[in-house]
Amino acid sequence: MAWLAATTLTSLLILLLMTFAACSSSRIFATTQAPFGRILKAVKLHGGYMEVIQEQRCSHGLLRLTCRSLKAFIFILEAEYHANHTELCVKESKSLEELRMWKHKGSTRRWTNIRELKGNYILDDEYDIVDIIDIRSSLNRRCSGLKHCRYNATLEHPGAHSWVPGEIFLKYACIPEAAVKRYCNQEVKVTSEEGGYINTPGYPLYYPGESTCGWTFRTFPGQRIVLTFHDLNIRGPQTDGSCMDIVQVRDRGSTLFEFCGTAAGTRIVSNSNMLTLDFIASRRLYSARGFLLQYQVLGCSEVLAPNGSYVSNGTLTSRTFLCKSGSVFPDSMEKKRTLECKNGEWNETTSKLPSCVATSAVILKTENEHHHLSSLSGDNILGTGVRIGRGEDAVASGSSSPVMDSAQSAMMKQADYVVDVVLPTVLIALLFVGNAIIVYIIFQYRKRRLPATTQSEEMALQGPTDVPQV
Numbered sequence: 001m002a003w004l005a006a007t008t009l010t011s012l013l014i015l016l017l018m019t020f021a022a023c024s025s026s027r028i029f030a031t032t033q034a035p036f037g038r039i040l041k042a043v044k045l046h047g048g049y050m051e052v053i054q055e056q057r058c059s060h061g062l063l064r065l066t067c068r069s070l071k072a073f074i075f076i077l078e079a080e081y082h083a084n085h086t087e088l089c090v091k092e093s094k095s096l097e098e099l100r101m102w103k104h105k106g107s108t109r110r111w112t113n114i115r116e117l118k119g120n121y122i123l124d125d126e127y128d129i130v131d132i133i134d135i136r137s138s139l140n141r142r143c144s145g146l147k148h149c150r151y152n153a154t155l156e157h158p159g160a161h162s163w164v165p166g167e168i169f170l171k172y173a174c175i176p177e178a179a180v181k182r183y184c185n186q187e188v189k190v191t192s193e194e195g196g197y198i199n200t201p202g203y204p205l206y207y208p209g210e211s212t213c214g215w216t217f218r219t220f221p222g223q224r225i226v227l228t229f230h231d232l233n234i235r236g237p238q239t240d241g242s243c244m245d246i247v248q249v250r251d252r253g254s255t256l257f258e259f260c261g262t263a264a265g266t267r268i269v270s271n272s273n274m275l276t277l278d279f280i281a282s283r284r285l286y287s288a289r290g291f292l293l294q295y296q297v298l299g300c301s302e303v304l305a306p307n308g309s310y311v312s313n314g315t316l317t318s319r320t321f322l323c324k325s326g327s328v329f330p331d332s333m334e335k336k337r338t339l340e341c342k343n344g345e346w347n348e349t350t351s352k353l354p355s356c357v358a359t360s361a362v363i364l365k366t367e368n369e370h371h372h373l374s375s376l377s378g379d380n381i382l383g384t385g386v387r388i389g390r391g392e393d394a395v396a397s398g399s400s401s402p403v404m405d406s407a408q409s410a411m412m413k414q415a416d417y418v419v420d421v422v423l424p425t426v427l428i429a430l431l432f433v434g435n436a437i438i439v440y441i442i443f444q445y446r447k448r449r450l451p452a453t454t455q456s457e458e459m460a461l462q463g464p465t466d467v468p469q470v
Helices: 002-027 087-092 136-143 359-369 406-461
Strands: 038-045 048-058 063-066 072-082 132-134 148-151 167-176 186-189 196-199 212-218 224-233 246-251 254-259 266-269 274-280 290-298 309-314 318-323 336-342
Touching: 038 167, 048 072, 048 087, 063 167, 072 136, 072 224, 087 167, 136 148, 136 167, 136 224, 212 224, 224 246, 224 274, 254 266, 274 290
Parallel strands: 186 212
Antiparallel strands: 038 048, 048 167, 063 148, 072 132, 072 167, 196 290, 212 274, 224 266, 224 290, 246 254, 246 274, 309 318, 318 336
């Protein structure tokens, strides 16, 4: 009997607990979720692997941000409240009456009867005020720099208690502590698109002051540097608007960014390949988080134009070279060549770019490769379909387009004119001049010999009597 009574008592206790849980779930939105969100990717850094995690949760539930590694900490990449996405809250709620009865004056979106909702529970446009709200500032305040944390938007974010239940889209990263630089007054070489990370000493508990804390970022000529402040929290401005503590970013003396207070996701792009970041704090220790930033490279390094070409179009993501008139790239037989920049590197090895060569050299090279070189005195048609000749009819073997454009054809016509007209004319003129010089030499030679010949003839004509006696 005692055993039966104990069993009955245990059953009643379990029943009471189940009833209490059911009642509680009808009044409170569900807060259970998987230990980890969906891991999008793992990024290899100098100090280990950084995991990027994404979640979608109901705004009136409890968010749990967790890093699997005890040597990593959290920083927020994206965090938004979407008022017009309610399906998650509907699934997590045990009773639709709570959604039906939700009405608040001055709320972000006026909540109406559930029967008026259509499709994906999107309200009519006349009720729309603000659909998306960035909540990174409150999430940074609660979770950035920690290994695990819990976040409730209705309690942590200002004004969120009047929101209707909607979706929170969250993307955060767990970064290894060893991958983050935390020492001041260093020069940082920026070489990859992923870049690296820096936080102020003491982040996220405090930051030191009474001295300048700075970094200099450099990359290769032709590239730019991107700084993204994922979390920035320092002492705000005074009543007169002045800043006691300040973050300043300069590009070769030009100020790009100057700020005090709290911000998230601020992005600065340099105009050159060098940036200087200075953090100036007046107090020895201040109980604010400081900042966590990411530095990255944008674009590819400078590349010189190959010999015989010039840059016709250049951007951060591509570079187009154009050969000068009458020349082409020998490997492609085209005048234009475009390089694409991906992940901070060109798609071709810039040191192996060929120089532009004259079109005639390309034609001769093609002929030699096909072993069909013949006399250029006339148009010969070879068995392989290669026509060798002058002018616009010269076509490379196996090519569906002419090798020469109009400018090249004009040059070939000019060369033909020189060979066919100018050169023969010059040769004929040289022959005439040579003949004239020879005639002149003969004439001068005969003229010098003429007096002696005449005297001999006169003596021969005289008789013996005319010869004087000795």
